[in-house]
Each structure stands twice: as structure tokens, then as C-alpha cells.
Amino acid sequence: MDNHPAPLPASLPATQLKRRAAALAGILTGLGLSGSSSLLPLLVILLQASRALATLLAGFALVVLSLTWPAVFRADQRLLLAVNRHARRVVWMDRLMFVVTQIGNGGFGLLLALALALHGWGLLGVMMAGAVLTLWPLVEVLKWFTACQRPFTHLPHLNIIGWRERSLSFPSGHTAQAFLLAVLVDQGIALGGLFRLGLYALALLVGLSRMYIGMHFPRDVAAGALIGSAWGLLVYRVALSLF
Template sequence: MNIDRNVLDWMLEVRTPWLTDVVTVITNLGGTAASWAIAAAITIALVVRRHRVEAVMVAGAMFTGLFVMSGLKLVFRRDRPPFPERLVDEATHSFPSGHAMMSAILVCVVAAVIVRLAAPRWRAPWVFALLACWTLLIGLSRVYLGAHWLTDVLAGWLFGAAWAALWIWGVVWFERKRQQVGQTSLS
């Protein structure tokens, strides 16, 4: 796509050594290991606090999201941007961006947990803005480093948000059904 090439060319123009170092740190914060460590810590904290449903939502969305993302990469089989534009070497296909998709899943389910469980002060707009900025920076870092085309990242965010929404909806639906069954058995 023309927009992909234009955005990558612009990223090449703004690359500097110090900015590349900063962007590399950002991309690593959104990588598989970091996302899984964050998700695991949140899941464990939720289980310890006896919020099992929310723990299942976080762990389930991330775990199944990994399989969905890997499956989409196999279906689309899109090549990554060429070298020398690419500053990172990746073995998997490009579409959708795994960093963008998994960070979007994590951000969305964490936002849902905050809405469901957190004190009102943690439901402030700045908290959700920080979460959104985190996934935005991660996705854009992948384009800057030439690991992905812009459309790979956009698709990753969309697929990730959709997958998280499906899990969030499923948890809400499950809880309503469970409450209905509980009310029926009391009648």
C-alpha cells in the first residue's frame, strides 16, 4: 500500500541514534515477555484478591489472543518491510502486528478490570489515556523500527480490541447468566 511505504519512508527520515534507542526500549516494553509478565502479575493479583472472573478474563484473553494472532499471521502471510529499513529481525509474518494486538488486548482487559473493580479515583480519564498511550507507542515503535507496516499495526490494534471486547462481553454475559440461575434457584 502507498500509505505503508510513505509512513515507513517518513520514519526513515526522522530516525536518529538516540530516538532509535528510546523506541527500542518502548518496543521491548510491549514485547511478548513484558506483556506476559504484566498479564501474569495482574492475573495473580486478581486471584489473590478473589476476583477470579476478572483473572480469567485477563489470562484468557491474552492466552487465546496469542493463538488468534498467530493464526492470523499464518492466514495472511504478509512479508515484513525490507532490509535495510528494518532494524529488527523477526521470524514471523508481519500482519497483524503481534506487539500491537497483544498490547491492545492487555490494555482493553485491564481497562475493563479497572472499570469493574477499581476505586473511582482510578477510573479517571488520565488512567485510560495512559493505557491508550502505552499501546499506541508500542505499535508506532514497530513501524519506526521497520518491523511492521503501518497497516499491520492498525490491524493489530483493531483485532486486539475486538478480541478483548469479545472476552469482556463473554464475562459480562456469563455473570448475568450465573445471576439468573442463582435467582431462579432461590424462587
């Protein structure tokens, strides 16, 4: 395969990013004006968790901003190739990564939510189901906003494990769900340090699998981890305030 990234510009021109940011801001402003009373409790909760959420959202914003930096985009390609070059060379790893990446599927998240609900963690199960179902449209809006193509459109000789997904690339929805589940389980169940570390290591492995199978750039994965973690924390805080 070609180990030299193509000298392409960043995924989204800065002018398009600004236009879409303005459009999204207008939509959010309209929603806020039309339903400010219902949004107020959410804003209060957001402020209560400001330190963690602000850090996660600031990190996400920085990753989005980096989409307009060609030098970072080229580095993104090189890092992806470094991870992906092992695909189709080690059969057992191909199979492992394909299985691990399924943790990021919505169906897995809903099954986990059902399992928790049936084993004495009813509120956490409901919380998780709601978080999984609302994360998908959030990720889709962000993908529309950034309009980034999949890595194989830039690197045609990339090794692909499984099928070529047709949706846009940024952020990684699979990684977002993996970190969403990790945050909710971490917040809702008192885990020891080792188990907690293993939980986030598994979520990180899901992100790595997205690069290994050729579906996402490293920045897609980083953004997915940040937005999934932020959404999980916000959903948990909202649910606690309501119940």
C-alpha cells in the same frame, strides 16, 4: 537510506486472498457444525456487544481488503519510511522505542496478569492471561491468511533496531497485545479520563515503535490495534457471562 518506496504490487494478490478466505470459511463452518451448542452462547454475547465489536471487525476487514490495493501499499511504505528515518539517528529514542515495543511481548502480558491477580484483581488477571494466550494463535492464523512479508523484504535499506523477525507481518502481534491489555484494564478497572487516555496512548506508542524499529507497516499496526481491541472486548464479555 532510500526514501523512495519500491514500485511493488500489494502484499497479497486478490486471488490468493479469496482462496484463503474460502478455506478459512470452510474451517469455521466445520467447527460451527460440529460444536454449534458450545458456540451459541458466544454468538449471543457477540450480538450483545454488536455495536463496538462490529465497528472494530468492520474496520479490520477494510484494512485486510486494502492489502489488494497497490496505491495504498505504496502509501503504506511512504508512511513507514517517514517514521523509520529517525531510527539510528537519535540513540535515546532508539532505546526508548525498543523498550516500549516489549509491552507487546506475550511474557509482559502474562506478568501483568500475574501482578493483577496478586493485587486483588484475580478475575481480571485470569481473564488477561487467557486473552494473551489465545490472541497468539489468532494472530498467527491471520498472518497465514494474509501472507504479508516484513517491511525489510520490500525496503532492504530500512533501519532495523534489534533483530529481524522471521514471522509474517500482518497484523502486528505486538500492537494487538498492547491494545488487548489496554481494553481489558479499561474494562476491568474504573480509570479516570486522564489515566484512560494515557493507557491507550501507551498502546498507540507500542504500534508506533513497531514502525520505528522497522518491523511493521502502518497497516499491520492498524490491523493489530483493531483485532487486539476486538479480542479484548470479546474475552471480557465472555468472562463476565461465565463468572
